[in-house]
Amino acid sequence: MSEICTCGAVLPPEARFCHKCGKPQVELQQIDEPAPVQGPPDPIPAAPPPGSNFRNPVAVRIGLFAAAAGTALGLVQLPLMMFWTFVRLAAAGFLAVYLYQRRTGSALSSREGARMGWITGVFSFVFTTVLTTIALVSVAVTKDLGAFFQEQFRSQAIQGPALEEALRFLETPAGLGVIVFLSLCFGFLFFASLPILGGVVGAKVLERD
Secondary structure, eight states: OOBTTTTTTTTOOTBBOOOOTOBOOOOOOOOOOOOOOOOOOOOOOOHHHOEEEEEETHHHHHHHHHHHHHHHTSSSSSSSSHHHHHHHHHHHHHHHHHHHHHHOOOOOOOHHHHHHHHHHHHHHHHHHHHHHHHHHHHHHSSOHHHHHHHHHHTTOOOOOOOHHHHHHHHHHHHHHHHHHHHHHHHHHHHHHHHHHHHHHHHHHHHHHH
16 A cells, blocks of 8 residues: 555555545455345236136036936936926026036126036037937837838827828938938027026026025
8 A cells, every 4th residue: 555645645554545635545345235135926816717618627517517417317207208308407507507606616697607507508418419319320220210200200190281291201311311400400409598597597596595
């Protein structure tokens, strides 16, 4: 360390600053500031649960189960079979809404209840179509499908020229195809609409509870 500052002032021993001009006489050690302590990262907000649609695996599993239960009940032969079909399909939609609310703990609106019924109805249609196809294949092994449908028409005790014309139409491949296509369309509307109704009713009833 120099004893004389550049300004000409005589410095005392171990002087760190010039008493005349204030110039530092030693290199000051730079003190590193400690890095700021970072706290834990902000938690990522949880994504809202998906709605009652086919993208929701919980809704799909529950709709599949409710549809399977409703289809199984359809195997039970009871008087007034058509009325029983109405009841079990609507009950399947109601069951789907109940199980979904029980599983997730969240109440469903009427629209979401209808969606749960829609999922149940689609699966109900698929199950019924598979069972019907199996039955028709077994019938085709033993007899002609056209003759089978003719027997079904005649069993309705409907007589007249319109019936005879319809029976002749069924004897053609085009007529048989039309009957199968219309049956599928009507079946889809039937099996989808009733669980939707049951889902809406279930959402309304369980909302009050």
